[in-house]
Amino acid sequence: MIKTDGLIKEYDGFRAVDNLNLKVKEGEIYGFLGPNGAGKTTTILMLLGILEPTQGKVYLFGQDMAKDFLTIKKKIGVVSEKQYLYKEMSAGQYLSFFADLYGVKNSKKRINGLLEKLNLLEVKNRKLGAFSRGMQQKLGFARALLHDPELLLLDEPVSGLDPTGIKRIRDLIEEENKKGRTIFISSHLLSEVERLCGKVGIINKGRLLAEDSMDNLKKKLTDVVELQIELSQMKKEIVDTLSAFDFIEEIKEEGNLLTLKIKADKDYRAQISEAISGQGGVVLGIKTKEMSLEEAFITITEKNISLLAKED
Numbered sequence: 001m002i003k004t005d006g007l008i009k010e011y012d013g014f015r016a017v018d019n020l021n022l023k024v025k026e027g028e029i030y031g032f033l034g035p036n037g038a039g040k041t042t043t044i045l046m047l048l049g050i051l052e053p054t055q056g057k058v059y060l061f062g063q064d065m066a067k068d069f070l071t072i073k074k075k076i077g078v079v080s081e082k083q084y085l086y087k088e089m090s091a092g093q094y095l096s097f098f099a100d101l102y103g104v105k106n107s108k109k110r111i112n113g114l115l116e117k118l119n120l121l122e123v124k125n126r127k128l129g130a131f132s133r134g135m136q137q138k139l140g141f142a143r144a145l146l147h148d149p150e151l152l153l154l155d156e157p158v159s160g161l162d163p164t165g166i167k168r169i170r171d172l173i174e175e176e177n178k179k180g181r182t183i184f185i186s187s188h189l190l191s192e193v194e195r196l197c198g199k200v201g202i203i204n205k206g207r208l209l210a211e212d213s214m215d216n217l218k219k220k221l222t223d224v225v226e227l228q229i230e231l232s233q234m235k236k237e238i239v240d241t242l243s244a245f246d247f248i249e250e251i252k253e254e255g256n257l258l259t260l261k262i263k264a265d266k267d268y269r270a271q272i273s274e275a276i277s278g279q280g281g282v283v284l285g286i287k288t289k290e291m292s293l294e295e296a297f298i299t300i301t302e303k304n305i306s307l308l309a310k311e312d
Helices: 040-047 069-073 091-102 107-117 133-145 163-178 190-196 214-220 236-243 269-278 302-308
Strands: 002-011 014-020 029-033 055-060 076-079 151-155 182-186 199-204 207-213 224-231 248-254 257-263 283-289
Touching: 002 040, 014 040, 014 207, 029 040, 029 190, 040 055, 040 151, 040 182, 076 133, 091 107, 091 133, 107 133, 133 163, 151 163, 163 182, 163 190, 182 190, 199 214, 207 214, 224 269, 236 248, 236 257, 236 269, 269 283
Parallel strands: 029 182, 029 199, 076 151, 151 182
Antiparallel strands: 002 014, 002 055, 199 207, 224 257, 224 283, 248 257
């Protein structure tokens, strides 16, 4: 669905995107992450044909963007971080304008259906200058879906939305994906990326550092795992024995609960259970605390950039 081949974009000698090779399969929800200035927006502008690459190729739907721009563009819906609206138009007039532009059939029914989904139907006749930031963002989604595109490109799609609005957009994205629509999301809200995306690419300084499933990515982003172990009875000998293991970096005691921070290079649970039993302890339960993408990757630091580059 989306493929970039050696994509490079330079501005006066500065390389904003550096030899980028992306692969997004049809039907995927793909998350595109990176810090400010990483090259995300520049990449999206090249995917849309707005910016011309310095080198490399963009292929959408198996077609070279440079050779068949107009045909490809009709198959794409776009939601940007900020909407640029005609403030004197009403929401209905705005969508009717784009419906005519795209040649949408039964446009009135299509417009009303989208506005209802996005909880905007009752403000259909309100001028856009009176719309809040969140309402503008939802209207941007209605416009993007109007012509029933095969591919959605979303750049910070929930910007300006309250929690209710975010959930409404999340549900809409999932609903559209179930219909077979491919969705490419660039966002700083990692919790939303984690909930929605099956595959994620991480870019920094223009280079793709990782492209993997969410589970594999989270494993790469941390070198420590937290285990919570419930014991029938806490014993000093158990703590002393576990403290001797070099793969255990931290031990906390709270009643009969042990919390261990251990190296993530392998599964040490059997070894830990055996050590506890050897000191007369009884393990009632072991729980691995799942680290969220938000926790593992609040910001891309030099430390977790190096973790992404480590061997599998």
